[in-house]
Amino acid sequence: MATELEILGREDEGYPVAASLDDIEGALERAMLHLRGVHRIRELAFGIDPGPRPGVAWMGDGVLLGMAQLEHIEGVVDHIRTIEQAIEHKVSKVRIGNGAPLLRDHIINDCIAANFWMEEVNEAKTSKGLLRHNHVVSAVRIAMLRGRRVWEQRSITPTEGQLKEIQRRSRTISNGRKTISAELALAVARGELLIEEALSE
Structure with missing residues (x-):
């Protein structure tokens, strides 16, 4: 990989991929696609299996291109945007499973704010036969299913049980030292806050 200036005039030497320090992940994605012979895609589809560490998969015209497990739901939009910018395509769609309602709705709201085409998929069968917490494989299955279009951001009203689960997670993250x-x-x-930020309050 090289900078854009370094590849000028050398386009006939293989398939050069421009890279910068700000776009390493995107450049690697482009390089991997070129190695696999993938150059033009009509539909780029993303699947998201919601959870504290969401699984994300991306497919081009029905072919699996990549998958990842992210550390936080806050990283979903940036990850999708990086892939979108790295892969030449005509349309893109983001599909999310309907599990983990609180986290799902956060991700939906973030994606709609980013102007992504958003669909909610019934994920009842996407985890069948999988080990528990195999979020990336579930994300692949979600990417392959058509869902119900989501047009609007959702109001997030957590239940008492969901709040207690967040408190339990805060204890786990702090190794039992603190409960928010x-x-x-x-x-x-x-x-409004990351759980790590809440722990430092």
Whole structure:
């Protein structure tokens, strides 16, 4: 890989891929696609298996191109945008499973704010036969299914059980040293704070 200036005039030497420090991930994605002979795609479809560490998969015209497990739901939009920019395509669609309602709705809201085409998929059968927490394989299955179009952001109203789960996670993350308050758990649930930020309050 090289900078854009370095590949000028050398386009006939293989398939040069321009890269910059700000776009390493995208450049690697482009290079891998070129190695696989993938150059033009009509539909780029993303599948998201929602969870604290969401699985993301991307397919080009029905062919699996890649998958990843992210560390936080906040990374979903940036990850999708990087892939979108790296792969030449005509249309893209983002599909998300309907499990983990609180996290799902956060991701949906973030994706709609980013102007992504959004669909919600019934993921009842996407985890069948999989080991628990195999989010990336579920994401592949979700990417392959057509879902119901989601047009609007959703109001996030966590249940008492969901708030308690956030508090439980805060204990786990802090190795039992701290449990965040119900008020901070609500802020985390609404996406106003990361759980790590709530722990430092």
